[in-house]
Amino acid sequence: MTTIYVYILDTFADWELGNVTSELKSGRFFKKDGPxxxxxxxxxxxxxxxxxxxxxxxxxxxxxDVVVSEKNVLLLPGANTWAEPKHSAIIEKASEFLSAGATVGAICGATAALANFGLLNKRAHTSNGPGFLEMFSSNYSGQEFYVDEPSVAGDHLITASSTGGLLWAKQIIERLDVFQADTLEAWYEYFSTGKPEYFYALMGSLPTGDEE
Structure with missing residues (x-):
């Protein structure tokens, strides 16, 4: 069993988590006999x-209560309150996750919290545009590892800008291997374009329950 820990803090950006948490909780598009x-x-x-x-x-x-294990995942949403000292404990836990080879996902303001702890200085990452991390994270020196894309998946770290929630969700779901590849692609194309052909492709990719 893989446990997905979702850190919540006052003013967290609920919409940034919506795509990934709804799919991981409901399991509605999971592949048969997946994790x-x-x-x-x-x-x-x-x-x-x-x-x-x-x-x-x-x-x-x-x-x-969070169990640091290679198979578990920690997700950190954006929020206006990341600068409060009480959140340093979860950033320390994120560091433990990364050291253990476990996956950490951070989006928007959570990337600044990681950067201020020095966790982005030697890892591929993104955030809310070049200059954002320097603005909010005095300990950040990872400019050479910054990738100007909506969401970036590195070895154990998946980061995203405030507008990269859908791609972030896709990369997390892909890392967990809970969707078939064609299901994930159709899911992403449908929710990013709204084109009906991708909806039908998504539905057609799902297991019917009749397979041997």
Missing amino acids: QVSLKTVSYSKDPIQSMGGMTIVPDCLID
Whole structure:
């Protein structure tokens, strides 16, 4: 079982997580006999967290409950509150994940938090455009590893800009290997273009339950 830990903090950008969490939680497009995953929200306390969109969520577990394992994944959304010292514990946990060869996904403001901890200085990454990380992260010196794309998947790190949520979701799903390749491609093309032919391709790619 792979556990997907989703860190939530006040003002987190709920829409940035929507594509990936909805697919990983529902499993509606999973391939037959693929890896089993469990999705858990995690935070620094069990107090309710309010997203930027006004959604209130009670975390499933605490940072100390997070199991660092090569098969597990940690996802970090954007938020306006990343600079608060209480979030340093989850960034330390992200460092442990990367050291263990586990996957960390960070989008928008979460990339600045990683950068300020020095975690982007020697890894391929992206963010909200060149100059963003220098603006918000005094410990950032990884300019030569910056890739100006909406989302970038490195060895164990998947980073995205605030507009790269869909591609970020695709790269996370691909890393987890829970979709068939043709399902993932049709899913991404449909949600990025809205063209009906990709919807039918998506539906046609799904297992019917009749396979031997």
